[in-house]
Structure formats: structure tokens, C-alpha cells
Amino acid sequence: MSAVVEVPSSLPASPSVLQRVAALDRGQRMRLGAGIALLVIAALAALFMGTKSDYKVLFTNLSDKDGGAVVAQLSQMNVPYKHADNGGAILIPADRVHDVRLRLASQGLPKGSVTGFELMESSKFGMTQFQERLNFQRGLEGELTRSIQALSSVQSARVHLALPNQNGFFREQQKPSASILLSFYPGQGLDRAQLAGIVHLVASSVPDLARSAVSVLDDTGKLLSSSPDGNNSAFDAQQLQYVQMLEQQYTRRILDILEPVMGRSNIKAQVTAEVDFTQSESTSEQHRPNLASDASAIRSQQVIENGGTTGTLQPSGVPGAVSNQPPAASSAPVNGASPQLAAVGQQAGSGGLGPNAKRELVTNYEVDKTVRVTRGGSGNVKRLSAAVVLNYQPATDDKGVVGNKALSPEQLEQMTALVRETIGFNKDRGDSVNLMNAPFQIDATAASDLPLWKQPETLELARNFAWPVGLSLFAALVVLGLVRPGLKAMSNPVPVPGANGQLDALESDQLDRPALEGPKDGEPTVEQMRLEDARALALANPIAVANIMKNWVNGDAA
Numbered sequence: 118m119s120a121v122v123e124v125p126s127s128l129p130a131s132p133s134v135l136q137r138v139a140a141l142d143r144g145q146r147m148r149l150g151a152g153i154a155l156l157v158i159a160a161l162a163a164l165f166m167g168t169k170s171d172y173k174v175l176f177t178n179l180s181d182k183d184g185g186a187v188v189a190q191l192s193q194m195n196v197p198y199k200h201a202d203n204g205g206a207i208l209i210p211a212d213r214v215h216d217v218r219l220r221l222a223s224q225g226l227p228k229g230s231v232t233g234f235e236l237m238e239s240s241k242f243g244m245t246q247f248q249e250r251l252n253f254q255r256g257l258e259g260e261l262t263r264s265i266q267a268l269s270s271v272q273s274a275r276v277h278l279a280l281p282n283q284n285g286f287f288r289e290q291q292k293p294s295a296s297i298l299l300s301f302y303p304g305q306g307l308d309r310a311q312l313a314g315i316v317h318l319v320a321s322s323v324p325d326l327a328r329s330a331v332s333v334l335d336d337t338g339k340l341l342s343s344s345p346d347g348n349n350s351a352f353d354a355q356q357l358q359y360v361q362m363l364e365q366q367y368t369r370r371i372l373d374i375l376e377p378v379m380g381r382s383n384i385k386a387q388v389t390a391e392v393d394f395t396q397s398e399s400t401s402e403q404h405r406p407n408l409a410s411d412a413s414a415i416r417s418q419q420v421i422e423n424g425g426t427t428g429t430l431q432p433s434g435v436p437g438a439v440s441n442q443p444p445a446a447s448s449a450p451v452n453g454a455s456p457q458l459a460a461v462g463q464q465a466g467s468g469g470l471g472p473n474a475k476r477e478l479v480t481n482y483e484v485d486k487t488v489r490v491t492r493g494g495s496g497n498v499k500r501l502s503a504a505v506v507l508n509y510q511p512a513t514d515d516k517g518v519v520g521n522k523a524l525s526p527e528q529l530e531q532m533t534a535l536v537r538e539t540i541g542f543n544k545d546r547g548d549s550v551n552l553m554n555a556p557f558q559i560d561a562t563a564a565s566d567l568p569l570w571k572q573p574e575t576l577e578l579a580r581n582f583a584w585p586v587g588l589s590l591f592a593a594l595v596v597l598g599l600v601r602p603g604l605k606a607m608s609n610p611v612p613v614p615g616a617n618g619q620l621d622a623l624e625s626d627q628l629d630r631p632a633l634e635g636p637k638d639g640e641p642t643v644e645q646m647r648l649e650d651a652r653a654l655a656l657a658n659p660i661a662v663a664n665i666m667k668n669w670v671n672g673d674a675a
Contacts (some may be wrong), residue, residue: 137608141603145602145606146603148599148602148603149603149604152595152598152600152603153600155592155595155599159588159591159595160592162584171211172208172209172210172211174201174206174208174214175187175198175208175214175217176207176227177207178206179207180227183227184207186227187226187227188207190224190226191207191209194220196209231259231263231266233256233259233260233263234257237252250280257278257322257323258277260322261276261318262274262275262276264318265299265315268307268315269305270301270311271299271300271301271307272300272302274298276297276319277295277296277297277298278293278294278323279293280293280323292325292330293323293324293325293330294330294331295319295320295323295331296331296333296334297315297319297331297332297333297334298334298336299333299334299335299336299341300336301335301336307341309355309358312333316331316333356392356394359496364387364388364390367503367539368386368387370539371505371536371540372384374536375505375535378532379507379508383510383557384505384506384507386504386506388501388502388540389501389504390498390502391498391499391500391501392496392498392499393496393498394495395495396492398490398491398492399490399491400488400490402488403486403488403489414482415481415482415483416481416483417481418478418479419477419478419479419480420477420479421475421478421479422475422476422477423474423476499546499547500546501540501542501548501549502548502551503540503549503551505532505551505552505553506553506554507524507532507553507554507555508521508555509521509524509554509555509556509557510522510523510524523554524554533550536552537550
């Protein structure tokens with residue numbers, strides 16, 4: 118069945134967006150609206166994530182008072198902030214951390230920070246000498262604390278100075294002393310050189326402060342510096358480092374001498390060294406026997422003379438042969454005859470002094486003494502113990518099968534001799550060398566590296582790109598699943614009623630082809646009649662037909 122309708126002769130206006138939306142069914146409109154809403158939400162989320170600033174730590178471990186003062190100042194400065202670690206840290210946007218720190222430092226915040234000589238700038242009128250000295254000591258302690266905290270491994274430090282009051286009336290002046298408490302970052306510490314540098318820094322900053330009067334402790338209460346008497350009861354890390362270096366040197370010698378013979382992976386060696394770090398000092402004093410009179414040195418000499426009547430000495434005493442003889446010349450019991458006493462005897466014999474004359478001569482000679490001081494050196498090797506394990510060597514049997522073969526006793530003896538010569542084996546010292554030949558166990562399961570998806574770099578990259586990629590995928594799914602079908606449905610032609618000029622056009626109803634009768638002989642079919650009408654319309658009004666074809670090609674409603 119066909120019908121002829123009248124259509125506008127002029128080109129109809131294109132339907133609007135609202136008309137296209139109204140032409141959709143209810144389900145299509147709901148899907149289109151949901152897609153547009155989800156796209157708007159995704160765009161807002163992307164905008165929010167793009168403009169969201171990264172927060173970094175401004176201060177940590179603040180007291181409640183300092184934290185409240187800092188937060189109040191941040192509110193006045195219109196700086197957004199957040200709390201982390203249960204209020205233990207204050208976070209602000211990363212691009213403003215340094216600027217805010219400088220501005221807060223100019224205002225003296227936080228108060229718990231270390232203060233130095235700026236205490237001297239706030240001197241008040243009427244301050245006593247004791248207060249001035251106390252402020253100077255606090256300022257000096259603060260400056261030293263700042264210098265020590267500049268070390269990368271030091272988390273916090275406290276310096277206590279004991280500065281006695283110097284008085285010129287005291288015969289013995291008291292010397293200053295210092296104590297330092299250090300707190301390190303986890304897994305870090307100070308070596309002996311850095312510790313000595315801290316002690317030297319403090320001793321050089323305080324007048325008349327000796328290095329031995331500086332004590333350094335860690336946060337566990339362990340004494341890191343040596344005691345004032347020079348005896349450090351704690352274990353010396355430098356000595357341990359020396360022992361480890363010595364053992365590594367001997368081990369490296371063994372590997373260097375055996376690896377060319379056995380192979381790099383076929384030898385394992387360990388050396389244990391016992392080192393004596395005790396310091397001994399001995400003093401000996403030696404006295405040599407007296408020398409001859411011509412080789413001896415006189416230290417002092419004393420002569421005592423008592424005058425009397427001059428003349429020849431007369432015999433005195435009990436009459437007899439002995440008393441009638443003049444006194445003989447005296448002689449020293451050890452060093453021989455004294456020439457001075459002999460001269461006196463000669464003078465007395467010749468009548469030089471009177472009978473009551475008295476002369477005494479005392480001579481003191483230098484005594485030979487030798488003092489030797491011997492100091493034993495520290496770090497002497499007391500004993501060496503070397504343990505070496507050699508792997509079996511590859512060998513081929515008579516059947517051509519490759520296997521492992523143990524070393525012969527002669528080869529083991531040669532290897533042992535090489536190890537002994539390498540470490541400087543000393544039997545008297547108690548050194549020992551143990552060499553063993555055994556097959557090495559090869560671990561079949563090699564240590565697997567951390568997978569790529571578990572590596573920190575990959576996780577950080579995934580966190581950074583999670584939001585952009587997720588939003589992009591979500592937007593793509595919304596566009597393809599909801600928006601695109603709605604737009605495609607809106608692009609279908611929508612019939613628009615015309616108002617001007619009438620044209621004859623053919624509009625076919627739904628044909629019930631099975632119910633149609635067959636064409637009669639000599640009569641044209643319905644399709645042929647439509648084709649003839651279209652041809653006639655094209656011949657009568659070609660412009661209208663061209664516009665209709667143009668609208669069909671463009672997809673617009675006819």
C-alpha cells in the first residue's frame with residue numbers, strides 16, 4: 118500500500134539538540150545523562166588532583182607549646198597545614214617549606230630550638246654579673262650544639278660546660294670541663310676520627326679546656342671518649358678496625374697465592390689474629406762500682422783546720438816506741454792515699470803545725486748511675502690461626518665421565534706450606550694452619566631478585582600515575598559505553614514538519630508482502646510505479662530532488 122504525501126518544497130531546518138534528545142527513548146536518555154555526569158565528575162577529580170599540592174614536613178617532635186605557637190602563626194600567615202604521626206609533625210605545601218621556616222625563625226619559633234649568642238642581644242638593664250656570665254655560657258653551649266648537629270649522623274646534641282669563676286687570689290685555678298650528649302640517626306654513628314674532631318672542636322672553643330676534660334656520651338649512656346686518665350675501659354672501635362684490617366690482609370694473601378692454582382671459586386679462607394694492645398713501661402736504675410782516683414770526678418771537698426802552737430811535733434802519750442813516733446800519713450780505704458793528708462803528715466813530721474793542730478779533709482766523689490726507660494709497643498700479633506677449605510678439582514675418569522677428584526696428600530702438604538709461608542707462620546708464637554679438602558655444595562636455588570612490581574621505584578611510579586591513568590580509563594569507558602551510543606542515536610534523522618510549498622512525494626507504508634497478490638500480465642508492479650513517479654518528480658522539480666538527496670547523504674531528516 119502506498120500513499121502520496123505532501124512535503125515542503127523548500128529545505129527544512131536542521132533539528133536542534135533538544136529535539137534530537139527528545140527523539141531518544143527513555144533508556145538512551147538515561148545512559149547519555151549518566152555518561153555526561155560521570156565525565157564531569159572525572160574532569161573535576163582530575164582538576165582537583167592536578168591542583169593538589171604535595172605536603173612536606175615543616176617541623177617534627179615539637180612540644181605542645183611550640184606546636185601551638187607554630188600553628189597559630191601559620192593561621193595568621195594563611196598557610197594551609199596538616200598534622201601527621203598523631204600530631205608529632207606539621208606538614209605544609211612543599212613549595213612553601215623553606216620560606217615558612219625562615220619567616221618562623223625570624224620570629225624565634227619554635228622556642229625549643231637551639232639558641233646561641235643571640236641571647237646576648239636581649240640584655241636587660243640592671244642585669245647582674247652572674248646573669249651575664251650565665252647567658253654567655255648558655256650562648257656558648259648553643260653555638261657548640263649547632264656546630265655538632267651540623268654533622269650528618271648526629272640527630273641531636275646537648276653540650277654542658279662547667280666554667281669555674283677565675284680568681285687571681287687562688288693559688289691553684291680550677292680548670293673548665295665539658296660534657297656532650299649525642300643522639301644519632303638509626304643505623305649511624307661516629308668513628309674515632311669524627312669523635313676526636315668533636316672533642317677538639319669543644320676544647321678549642323673554650324679557653325683553658327683540655328681535651329682530656331671533654332666527655333662524650335651517646336643516648337644509651339655509653340662513654341664514647343676516653344677517660345681523663347687515658348685508660349679507656351670501653352671497647353675501642355679503632356682497635357677492632359685494626360684487627361679486622363689485619364685479618365683481611367692475611368686472608369687476601371692466602372687467596373692471592375692459591376687462586377691461580379685452585380681457581381677463584383674453589384677456595385675459602387679465614388684468618389683469626391690475636392693482637393696484644395697492652396702498653397708496658399719499665400724503668401731500670403744501674404750503679405757502677407767506684408773508679409780509680411785519676412778517673413773519678415770530685416763533686417765536693419771540705420777542709421777543716423784548727424790552729425795551735427807552731428813548732429816541731431813532740432812525742433806525746435805513754436812513753437814507749439809507738440808514742441814516740443810521729444803520726445803516719447792517712448790513706449783512703451777505697452780510692453788509695455790522699456795526697457792532701459800525706460802532705461799534712463809530712464808537714465807534721467817536719468814541724469809544720471803545733472802539737473794541738475787538727476786538720477780534716479772530706480772529699481765527695483760522683484757516683485755513676487744509668488737510668489733506662491723501656492716502653493713496649495702496642496698492636497703486636499700474639500697468635501695467628503688460619504683455616505683454608507679447598508674444593509675438589511674436576512677430573513675425567515677412564516670412561517670419559519667428568520667428575521670431581523680430591524687432592525693428593527702431596528698437594529695438600531704443598532698448599533699448607535704455601536699458606537704457612539704466606540702468613541709468616543711462627544711455631545714458637547703458637548700459630549696454627551688448618552687446611553681441608555672437601556667438595557663444595559652448590560646451591561641450586563639462586564637468590565631471586567626482587568620482582569619488578571615490588572621494587573620501590575615501580576611502586577612510586579605506579580602511585581604517581583595511578584590517578585591520571587585511572588581517570589583516563591574511566592573516562593574512556595564512559596565515553597564508549599554511555600555517551601557514544603547516545604550521540605549515535607541522536608544523529609539519526611528526526612522528521613520535522615514543513616510549512617511552505619508542497620511537493621508530491623512517495624511514502625511507503627509497511628508492506629505485507631506475503632499478502633500481496635502477484636502482478637497481472639501486462640500491468641506494472643508497485644516498485645516500477647514508484648520508480649516512474651520518482652523519475653517524473655526528478656524531471657519536474659530537479660532542485661527539490663537534489664536537496665532531498667543532499668539531506669540523505671548528510672544524514673539529516675528529509
